[in-house]
Amino acid sequence: MALSSSYSPTADGVPQDNAVSPTLSVRPSLDAVLQKWLHNWLHHGLRLASVAVCLLLWQWASTVHLNLGLITFQNVPSPKEVLQAAWALAQSPRLLSHLSASLYRVFAGFVVAALAGIVLGMLIGRLRWLADVLLPPLELLRPIPAVAWIPLAILMFPSSEISMIYITFIGALFPILLNTIHGVEGVDARLIASARSLGSGRRAILTEVILPAAAPSIVTGLSIGMGTAWFCLVTAEMIAGQFGIGYYTWASYTIQNYADIIVGMLFIGVMGMGSSALIKKLGGLLMPWYLLQR
C-alpha cells in the first residue's frame, strides 16, 4: 500500500467538521471564573456550616442531658470530652500500633477481595455456565452479616489474625464482585465485535476490551468494597487482639469509657472515607478518558 501524504481534507478552506474540543473552544471570561469561584465557596461554606450545626446540637444535647423518652443523651459524652479523649489518644504511642494493625487487616482483606472479586467477576460475566455454577452459592453467602461469620472464622482459620482478615475480606468481596460482573455484562457487543474483526483473540478481548470497558464499574466496586472492609473492622477485631481501632472501640465499651468509643468510631469513619476517596482518585488518574465521556 503506497500512501501519499499530500492529501488533507481541510486544505480547500472548508472548516473542519463541527466542534473539536469543548476545552479548546470555550475560553471562560473573568466574570464567569469569579462567579464559579463564589459558587464553589458557597457550597463548601454550606457543608462546613452543616457539620458545625450538628456538632453544636450534640454539645447542647449532651450538656443539658437531653431526654426525649425514646432516646436519651444522659450518658452520651459531649464533643468536648470526645475531643479531649482523641487528643489523649493522639499523644499516646499506642495510636500508631492501633492504626497500623487495623490498616494491615483492612488492606490485606481488601487486596485479596479485589483480586478474587475482579477475576471471578470477569469470568462469571463472560461465561454463562460459570455464572450458573458460582452465582447461587455466592448469592446465598452474600446476605450473611460479618458478625455472623465470627464463630466460623475462628473455627476455620489457624490464627486469629487470619480470621480477622477473613472478616474484612468477606465485607469487601461482594461489592467488588457484583460491580465487576455488572461492568463486564455492560460491555458494548459492538466493541467486542470490532476488536475481533481487528484480529483480537480471546485473551486480547479480555485484556484489551472487557477489562478497560468494565474498569469504571470495577473502580466503583473497589471504592464501595473499601468502605465495607472498614465497616467490618470492629466485628473483625472483636475476635481477639490487643491492637486495632476496632479493638480499641470495643474495649472502650467493655470498660465503659464512653468518650473513647466515639473516638474509635470517628477514626474508623475518617479512615474509611479517606481510603475510599483514595481509590476513587486513583481510578480517576488511571482512567482519564472516563470523565470525558460524561
Place this chain on the structure above:
Amino acid sequence: MTTTEKFGKVDIDRLHIELGEGKHRFEALQDVSIAIAPGEFVCVLGPSGCGKSTLLGALAGHLRASAGSVRVDGAAVDGPHPDRGLVFQHHTLFPWKRVLDNVAFGLKMKGVARGERHQRARDLLKLVGLEDFEHSYPAHLSGGMQQRVEIARVLINHPRVMLMDEPFGALDAQTRLKMQELLLEVWGRIETTILFITHDIDEALFLADRILVMSPRPGRIIEEIKLDFARPRGPELVTSREFTELKRHCLALLHPETRVVPLERLSPLGAPDLTHIQFAI
C-alpha cells in the same frame, strides 16, 4: 501494489440467514447471491430492517449462514478476520485508547513493535487528515472525525474487503458529504473492495460502482444498478440529469405502493438481544 493477482473477490452463493430463538426466529436473508470483483465499490441499498446489515455481518464473520456460502478470494468465511474490516455507524472506537493507539490496534494484535505500529498509524492518520489529533481521546473528537479514525483503524490491516454499516448515518448532511468524498479519495489510493450499507439513495448513487437494492424482510436482492459516472466524482454529480433519473428509479423501488410496517433495525451482530440479563447490585 504491483502483484498481478488482485485480492478482495467476494462470492456469496444462495445465502440464507435466520435469526432469533424459538418462536421469535425469522428469516433475515433469503437466497442472496452476489459476486463482487476485487477493488469494486458496491452499495447495498434497502429500507430499515431489510437485512442488509445481516448480510454485512455474515461477510464479517459475526453471523453464521443458515444455508449457502460466503467466500472471499475463494476461502469460506468462518469467523471475523482482519482481512475483512468492519466499520459501524458510530461509537465503536475504544474510548480508553488515544486516537493513535486506536488506529494502531490491529498491528498490536499482530505483534508489531510499538514504534513501528505508531509510525504506520501516523501515516494513516495523515491520510484521513487527523495527524494533529493522535493524542486525543475519541470523546474529544466530533462524530465525523471519529469515523475517520474508524476508517484508518480498519485500513491499517490492509483489508481485502472493507465492510461499512451505514458509517456516515449518524452525521449531519454537510459532514456526511465531506466524509463521502474522503472515502472515495482514500479508496482511490488503496486497493480494497468496499461493501457499503446505506438507506440513503444519494449516498449510494454518489459512491458506488454498483448498487444492489434489497427488498423489505426477508431481504432479497431485487435489482442491480450499474453506475457509470466518471471518477473522480464531485458534488456537481448529484445535480446531473442521469443522477436524478436514477434517484427517481431507486425511490420507486424503495417505496412501492404497498406500504409495509417498518421493522426493527437489525445489526451485523444479529437480532436485537432480548434475553440479556442484567444483575442487580
